Amino acid sequence: MKRTTDFQSHSVSRENRPDGSILLRSNHQLSPSVERTGDWLHQWAEDAPGRVFLAERSGAGWREETYETTLAKVRAVGAALLARGMNQKTPILVMSGNSVDHGILALAAQYVGVPLVPVAEQYSLVHGAHGRLRDVIHLIKPKLAYVIDQDQFQEALNLEGLCDVEIVASRLSTRAGAGKVTKFTDLLKEDGAAGVDAAFAEVTADTVGKILMTSGSTSSPKGVLTTHRMMCVNQAQLADALPFLRKRPPIIVDWLPWNHVFGGSHNFNMMLANGGSFYIDDGKPVKGLFERTLENLHLTTGTLAFNVPLGFGMLLDALKTDEGFRRRFFQDLDLIFYAGASLPQDVWSGLEQMALSEKGEVPLMTSSWGLTETAPSAMMQQEPAPRSGIVGVPVNGVTLKLLPDEDMRCEVRIKGPSVMPGYFEDPDKTKAAFDEEGYFITGDAMVFLDAEDPNKGMRFDGRISEDFKLQSGTWVRAAQLKLDMLSALAPLAADLVVTGADRTEIGVMIFPNMSALSRAGFQTSDESGAFQCDRLQREIHRRLTERARTVSGSSARVSRAIVLSEPPSTAEGEMTAKGNLNIRKVLTRRAPLLERLYSDDDPATVRI
Template sequence: MSVRRTNRFLPHAVTREDRADGTVLLTSDYPLGPVARTTGEWLDNWANTAPTRTFVAERSGKGWREQSYSETLQKVQGIASALLGRGMGANTPIVIMSGNGVDHALLALAAQYVGIPVVPLAEQYSLVAAAHGRLQQAFELIRPKMVYAIDAAQYSAALSLDLFDGVEVVTSHNATSAMTSFDALVAGDAAADLNAAHALVGPDTVAKILMTSGSTSVPKGVLTTHRMLCVNQTQLADTLPFLREHPPRIVDWLPWNHVFGGSHNFNLMLANGGSLYIDDGKPAPGVFDRTIENLRMVTGTMCFNVPVGFQLLLGALQSDQSLRQRFFENLDMIFYAGASLPQDVWEGFEEMAMEVKGCVPLMTSSWGLTETAPALLLQQEPTDRSGVVGVPVPDATLKLIPNDTNRFEVRAKGPNVMGAYFNAPDKTAAAFDEEGFFITGDAMQFVDAADVNKGLKFDGRISEDFKLLTGTWVRAAQLRIDMLACLAPLAADLVITGADKNQIGLMIFPNTAALKDSGFDLSETGGALTDQALHAEIKSRLGAHAVGASSSTRVARAIVLATPPSMPDGEMTAKGNLNFRKILTGRADMLTRLYNTPDPAVITL
């Protein structure tokens, strides 16, 4: 198939500096454009220039509860004055316990409008009883003055914990006499000097404290300033020209406690006068149908998702011509994150785009961290392959330290990089090198070592690599991505094993919905699935992958786990990331079985 790609992009233009020790510095040749002073400046601007345009919306009955820019500003100012009337400021953070919603957005923007930090937490910390320990950890670190939960009844178990002495609880629904209704905040406080407080907010004011995932250590609080957020949006708009051509629109489920959904996507709409329709579905069994229902009502100019979400969406679009037409007709960009998009899914979207509009929108990804607000690298020009994360955004410097042939440890510096963790001076000091570069712990490879403008591709976490007993290094992160593609859609996720072993193995968390659809038996023995037909299918796929593979990429054994990763036990973070160390230690019995043969639960090549 001949593919015509969008011509609305800014070509890569990168300067490379090579040091004598092999270190490489990369910077963008594009200058950084004008940067807003605060997030409130965006809101003021669009409420003035596009007052009736929808900023944020959530499902309400058969339709949407929509807030225009002018309505948003009016309510934000009311809430902000109420917060000031309580004496709140930079040292009285607000914890938001519930997920994405209009009232969540209004409260967060109101706090930022007058310099009060907000701390959005994963709603699972409150709604899953076994995860209340994570909630307690966050409270002990943050010591909030106020908390918000959308529904007091829904969050009653968490709200009954011994955490709320001296903390004002605000809720939108079912408030008790001891709580504050959200409407009371919106009513405001006429005595507060709103304009004076707003004027004092500047680039160095903390806008939010974002908790890291906790996949490798206890979660840390990232002090995220207005400068970080505002610079990052200018960096994105400078490299994605269509953002300034017309107001963007997204239908998005990605959680706001995470930097991707809450800083990248949320602010992408606010900074560019766009509209954010909150998708109350997600790519999971039983709720993805809600996503399709929402997309039948509203479609976006951009689509953000994780690979499994795009896999599900591809199937839905292939079976619904009307939805396919509406989905692609105004689409500027398809953006995946979290892992590489399987190439067959990539090509499926290309084919449909060509069918509907005769060209393919920008299909892309980027790379960054909670500490970088988040975008540091962006694939801003079209490519024909998945897995490329691009080149540095304007005014950011990437420092690449040789780790192996064509493999580099990544460090970063720029105005979108954090200055410190909250109340953690030791962790802050350890996070930066002697030149002030943030130590990310990630690794990259050049797509083409002779041409830096071809970009970089992610090559895993340095800490996840391990050696086999033979001395062979295994790059676990990249192999995991390859294995997820190899076993799709049978595997929901997996862990690469083999440290101090002779062979590489897999501990597979199955996609039970896909297994049921394929007719496989989900019966278990001792915590593992033993269906011989399933084992044969996995063995066949692993065997095909092993042809021509080296010992560093050849998987020799696997076990399919019967129970999913547990967030309460720390095996999975609220963002859906696996904590590999927790899994390997917490399921040591399964790891032992994996390397003991014969065992009917173990698949061997």
Template sequence: MIDQTTGLNLVPHAVEATKSADHIILKSRHPLDAVVENTGVWLHKWAHEAPDRVFLAERSGDGWRELTYAQVLAAVRGIASSLAARGMGPDTPIVIMSGNSVDHALLSLGAQYAGVPTSPLAEQYSLITEAHGRLIYVLDKIKPAMAFVDDAARYATAIGLPNLDGVEIVASQTDGALRDVTAFSDLLKGDASVDVDAVHAKVTPDTLAKILFTSGSSSDPKGVLTTQKMMCVNQAQMASVLPFLKERPPVINDWLPWNHVFGGSHNVNMMLAHGGTFYIDDGKPTKKGFARTVENIMSRPGTLAFNVPVGFAMLAAEMDTNTELRKAYMSDLDMLFYAGASLPQDVWTSLERAAMQERGRLPLMISSWGMTETAPATVMLHEPIGRSGVIGVPLPGTEIKLLPDDEMRCELRVKGHNIMKSYYGDPVKTAEAFDDDGFLITGDAVKFVDVNDVDRGLVFDGRVSEDFKLLTGTWVQAGKLRLDALDVLQGLVQDVVICGHDRDQIGLLIFPRPTQVHGDNSSNGAVIDAQLHAQIDERLRALASTSSGSAKRISRAIILSEAPSLKDHEITDKGSLNVRKIITRRADLIERLYDNEDPALIRI
């Protein structure tokens, strides 16, 4: 069906709902596309059908290093034979310690081709000494046979850890190495003694492809066992409802980190599955990296755009004045996809305006819901909706269980071939992850856009696991309340933590934007700033005026002078807050939050 708003071939939402006494089951009415056996099938297909099309590219000096599908297949087969010659297989994982690069992608695909699992890690685990604890935890957990970095000198401290003694280190750049290092180019040479076709023939849908570690926001990171089937099914699920992806090869210019399932599995595999082109953006949506992102987009714009809300906000603001960027970004854009958090409606509107100014019609603007454990897409918006915040409907081949409460807020549980079967080496956590019917317990909450029309989709409504009771026994939906607070305090704060377990009122710990703090007026970890206090007081009072009952009313707040600490695990590698760790580490500030005489307290 050609949608009149976007001009794209789209499949409308069509949901089957079955209700019982205590839960609701949702399924898509659409059939699932054919599923390939493994990622090598896609690579062979496009190397045969479009051998000269660019698949992977990264910045090199003033230009781009570009590899075609034929070149990538040759490199992948060389790497696969080198790994097989070393006797590597399902039980000899490779840990990838550096960020996105063409060599990173080649090693990952070569390992998948040979049936060797990889475990890509956040590069800050290796580059920031204070984060080495997380790196050591993973190394001790999976005991890799090989470790890869892009630059041996830059990662010298990390690859020198005793936990990597006896592990083969492979590096793209070997100059300045402080220990024996294998050049990545040596892996590319391959090993003629290996029958690489026979090696690849052993790779089945159940072959382990990746061990992806969760962000560890509430405990130590868990290793999600990601199979070939999970990744291949997930691409078929999305292709089933986004048929335009099959009609012309997509192109993306993307920075999202590959140690996360969104960037490394969702986006990389979407390009591979559809014969697309992946330009690696070496910028980021930060003050330091944004100019590079703009430069990269101007050089190699895409047909699809994936980002987190803060990234889209920066691009929308820049396009208000940078007409050349707006032209490059919007002229050929089919789809704009946000994830990680809700996109502020004003940013959504600004992006719509930029698209209309440049091309006279809108791209498909959508979001999705997923986790590392779900490969990731499980619930997805696949028709125009005209507003932010909706995560969509179940994808074909998935089954959604909703457990509603009295307010029709529902706990979300999921089942399907894209869902993991277990965590690495953790049978206890695995058992805890599933209910008696085999559904993954996500800990997330959703609501219907319209309870009388399930095809309208679902809205994310916070984390059930973050909820707590006040002293009165009233439940506080902390995840939802946090989103409300962030919305009303936008521009003033970086993040907030909802407090109040076993208290009589809800309180707020605030991490302010540094630019909003006037002078150095800290008091034992809290900020005393009359101007900022007044602004926060005014906005929280406005929020309180719309609240009904103590479970939805924030009555006190304290502004924290110390940013979340990576060293003390208050912040995960995704940038999200580890709420449990913050509340534990800053217990004294929680007490001050409920001390009515404390000068740092903002009483609402």
């Protein structure tokens, strides 16, 4: 099959150590990187001043900022921050989502050495989620906070911890008594070139550019100190793995949130590092907002496509029905990159065949692995992969320490220049995060595709903390089982939780894909928290029974299921800021439904 993009071939060395651990590293040399994100901005403002860097929707088209105008505005905002006495000890809290002004403020803060702390906008907009926002405010004690719209965020702005904090907004309220707020454009009026130059000169690779809050899917959120070195080195690692980034300025139309390391560091900095153009997609892969994504993609298509698996599934359906859109989408596409979970194989195959049909070539279809603490990418599938779910090999410059069990399932630890120095004002958690050799303890597990050939890459095999034992003592690898079940139940299940800790059988609590159920004519009839739809239960029973014939052993056999009528709650902490389920919170909050799942007499429980 012809491929349209070039790539760095896998070449790794494996060292088996006497203590049973394995060291895995790339044989390729890591390319040099700049020291500061501002160095990229200066480079492209000089080399391509008129090229679009940031754009967002404005009316029927785009509001566009070039590299030249972005640099000028970054320096002006930087001067305004310095005039307020801001420095490494006065973080800026960003409470709203992606926007051009957000991007300019982020770069300005990094330019003059002020840490930026972007948080999920749900923490401000969902009343019940304000507890998370209070926690962040209490931790970082910001001196300035930014929102895009004063009225939209007014409830959160009234929180006690923000009373003495300067608020900056792109759109001010016209309502009486709304409170004093600085308009973002006022920051652009500052003129302090000498002070800005001096502050920029003081910024080094070790300067903290951002404090990113972890998602809290397995523990309380922590503030990851993200240095310029981490961000800059990681982009060198990515460009080494994907050399086409250096050959043609990339373009993306992207919605992934900037409070999360993938959207805000991986994708944002990939455009900045390589002179690319970032068109902010104000849609999302959810009902009512995906139509906006399609509208944006009809205006501009990119050379790279990043999304979560659900988003690619929705996009595939849209591409099937619009020949012109399909042709434009694939015309210049170099990369299809999924993140957050494994891409269902039917979606993978559909995109691959569609690309082949449209242009006779297939872009590189791939994924990677990493965490907020690793900037993020630590492993990447750099070569064309035979199927979904492979995260590849270590990127240049990092070393993985693998601790295999008897089944060669490996706990992963990592060391390298793209790894964080620690957590914000938490020396105890920082110390606990690294082992005695200085490797960051990720808590994730991997398995080799081929134990004899590490160049074939590795597959993500879940969080160590999510695994559990049945009463029989049999270990259940929950993450991989979850992927298997999502595939078996597609498209009926949007997400699910695997259950069975200290029980005799494995079960699943299913969050349904409401649009798919609606299209299929399934109806709900139980107001106590679970579906009781005979047709749906029969279909789930059929699929579980069919799957049970193909698996052996109690560690993989799912014999119970219940479908939940209430979606996961962000306000109650069941859904993290980056869209992952907090499994512990779901099981705790829905304990009565968990008991119903293991009741042999409950009509909502499907049993095989």
